[in-house]
Amino acid sequence: MTDDRTSGLMALERDVSRDLARLNYPPQNWVPRRVGPDGQPLLDVLVVGGGMCGQTAAFALMREGVRNLRVVDRAPTGGEGPWATFARMETLRSPKHLTGPDLGVTALTFRAWFEAQHGEAAWAALHKIPRLDWWNYLLWVRRMTGVSVENRTELLRLLPRGDVIEAQMSGPSSSTVSARKVVLALGREGSGAAQWPALPSFVPGKSNAFSRVLHANDTTIDFTAWKGKHVGVLGAGASAFDNAGSALEAGAAEVTLFMRRPHLPQVNKSKWTAFAGCLRGLQSLD
Ligand SMILES: Cc1cc2nc3c(=O)[nH]c(=O)nc-3n(C[C@H](O)[C@H](O)[C@H](O)COP(=O)(O)OP(=O)(O)OC[C@H]3O[C@@H](n4cnc5c(N)ncnc54)[C@H](O)[C@@H]3O)c2cc1C
Numbered sequence: 001m002t003d004d005r006t007s008g009l010m011a012l013e014r015d016v017s018r019d020l021a022r023l024n025y026p027p028q029n030w031v032p033r034r035v036g037p038d039g040q041p042l043l044d045v046l047v048v049g050g051g052m053c054g055q056t057a058a059f060a061l062m063r064e065g066v067r068n069l070r071v072v073d074r075a076p077t078g079g080e081g082p083w084a085t086f087a088r089m090e091t092l093r094s095p096k097h098l099t100g101p102d103l104g105v106t107a108l109t110f111r112a113w114f115e116a117q118h119g120e121a122a123w124a125a126l127h128k129i130p131r132l133d134w135w136n137y138l139l140w141v142r143r144m145t146g147v148s149v150e151n152r153t154e155l156l157r158l159l160p161r162g163d164v165i166e167a168q169m170s171g172p173s174s175s176t177v178s179a180r181k182v183v184l185a186l187g188r189e190g191s192g193a194a195q196w197p198a199l200p201s202f203v204p205g206k207s208n209a210f211s212r213v214l215h216a217n218d219t220t221i222d223f224t225a226w227k228g229k230h231v232g233v234l235g236a237g238a239s240a241f242d243n244a245g246s247a248l249e250a251g252a253a254e255v256t257l258f259m260r261r262p263h264l265p266q267v268n269k270s271k272w273t274a275f276a277g278c279l280r281g282l283q284s285l286d
Contacts, residue, residue, distance in 0.1 A: 001117075004117075005117040005118070008115075008116040008117050009113075009116050009117055011116065012107060012113065012116035013144065015107040015112075016105070016107040016108055016144050017144075019105050019106070019107050019108075020105065020144075020145075023063070023105070025062070025145075026063065026065075026067060026146065027063075027064075027065040028065060028067075029065055029066070029067040029068055030065040030066075031044050031065070031066055031068060034180075036161075036164055036177075036178030037161050037162060037164065037166075037178060038166075038176070038178060040177075040178070041068075042164060042178050042179065042180060043068060043069060043070055043177055043178065043179035043180070044067075044068040044069055044179065044180050044181065045061055045066060045068075045069040045070075045179060045180065045181045045182070045183060046069070046070055046072070046165075046167050046177060046179040046181075046182045046183070047061075047069060047070070047071040047072070047182075047183040047185060048072055048073075048155045048167070048182060048183065048184050048185065048186060049071075049073055049080075049183075049184065049185035049186045049187060049190065050071045050072065050073035050075075050080045050147075050149030050150075050151070050185075051073070051080045051081030051185060051187050052081055052101060052138055053185040053187070054071055054073065054149075054183070054185030055071065055101070055138065055141070055142045055145075055147045055149065056101045056103065057183050057185055058071045058147045059101075059103055059141075059145045059147055060103060062145070062146070062147070063103065070150060070177070071147060071148065071149045071150065072149070072150045072151075072153040072154075072155065072169060072171070073149050073150070073151055073152075073153065074151075074152065074153060074154035074171070075151060075152075076151050076152055077149070077151045078139065079151075080149065080151075081135075081138075081187060082187070082188075083131055083132065083134060083135035083138070084132060084135050085219045086216065086217050086219045087131055087242070088216075088239070088242040088243055088245070088246045089131055089238070089242045090130065090131060091127070091128035091129060091130055091131060092128055092129040092130075092131060092134055093128075093238060094128075094129070094274060095128075095274055096110070096111075096126055096127070096128055096129050097111070098110075098274055101137075101138060101141045102141065108141055108145070110129060110134070110137050111123060113137050113140060114126070114129075114133070114137075150171070150172075151171075152171045152172055153169050153171030153172065154169060154170050154171055155167055155168075155169055156168045156169060156170055158182060161178060163180075164178045164179060164180055165178065165179055165180075165181070165182050166178050167179060167182060194215050194216075194217040196215065197234065201213075216235075216239040216240070216242075216243050221243075221246075223246050223247050223249070223250035223252070224250045224251065226247055226250060226251070226252045227250060227251035227252065228252070228253050229252055230252070230253055230254045230255075230256070231244070231247045231252045231254070231255045231256070232255075232256050232258060233247075233255060233256070233257045233258065234258055235257070235258075235259060236257045236258075236259035236264055236265075237265065240257055240259075241257075
C-alpha cells in the first residue's frame with residue numbers, strides 16, 4: 001500500500017473511532033446474566049456464520065448493548081463467505097453504492113473506505129466494486145467494529161432445552177453451549193448448499209466422469225489443468241459465465257455452456273433488493 005493510501009485509511013479510521021464513540025459504541029451490556037441448564041454461563045446470542053451477514057448481525061447486537069455473544073464460523077480466518085474462496089467474478093454484481101455492513105455509520109461505508117485510499121475522482125470513475133476490495137473492506141469493518149469470529153468452529157446440531165437452545169459445535173473451541181437466541185447466518189450453504197444434478201454419471205465411484213466434474217462452489221479448481229481442453233459448463237447463470245471466463249483465461253481451448261432454458265435469463269430478480277425499503281418489506285409484498 002502506498003504512503004498516501006495508508007495515511008488516507010488511517011485518517012478514516014480516526015473518523016470511524018470518533019463516530020463510534022459519539023454513538024456510544026459499544027454500549028455496556030444490559031442483558032441480565034443467566035446460567036444455562038448445564039450450570040455454565042448462558043450466552044445471550046450465538047451467531048453462526050461470520051460472513052457478511054453474521055458480522056453485521058453481531059455489530060447490530062453490540063450496538064444495542066447485547067454483548068454476551070459469540071460468532072463462530074467453520075471456515076478458516078479470512079475464508080468466510082464466497083469472496084476470497086469460490087467467487088470468480090472480477091467485480092461484484094451489486095451496484096457500487098450499496099450500503100449495509102456500515103449500519104448507517106457513514107465513515108464505515110465502502111465509499112468512505114475506497115475514497116480514503118483512492119480519492120473521490122477514482123470513486124466517480126469506478127464502475128463496479130472489485131471483488132477482493134469488497135472482501136478487504138468487510139474485514140476492515142469487522143476490525144473497526146470489534147467483532148471477533150471464532151474460526152474453524154462448525155455448528156453440528158441445535159437442540160431445544162426448555163427456553164434456551166443447546167448448540168453442539170466442533171473445532172478448536174469444540175464444545176456444547178447454550179444460548180437464549182441463535183442467529184443462523186449460514187449464507188447459501190445454509191439455504192440448500194451446492195446442488196448436483198442427479199445424473200447417474202455423477203455418482204461417486206460409479207463412473208470416471210465424477211472425477212472430472214467439479215462444482216462452481218469448489219474452492220480448489222485448478223483451471224490451468226484444462227489448458228488446451230474443451231470444457232463444458234452446465235448452466236448459464238452468473239457463476240457459469242465466471243467459471244467459463246476463468247477457464248478461457250487459463251488457456252482452455254473452448255468452453256461450451258449448456259442450459260435448459262430457451263433463452264438466457266433476461267431479468268436479475270435480485271436487482272430490487274438494492275433498495276433497502278424493498279428488502280425490508282420483501283416478506284410482506286404480495
Ligand atoms: C459467485 C457469487 C457472487 C456473489 N455476488 C454478490 C454481489 O455482487 N453482491 C451481493 O450482495 N451478494 C453477492 N453474492 C451473494 C453473497 O454470497 C452474499 O451477499 C453474502 O456473502 C451473504 O453473506 P452471508 O453472511 O449471508 O453468507 P456468507 O458470506 O456465505 O457466510 C456464511 C458463512 O457461514 C459459514 N457456515 C456455514 N455453515 C456453517 C456451520 N454449520 N457452522 C459454522 N459456520 C458455517 C460459512 O463458512 C460462511 O463463512 C454472491 C455470491 C456468490 C456465490
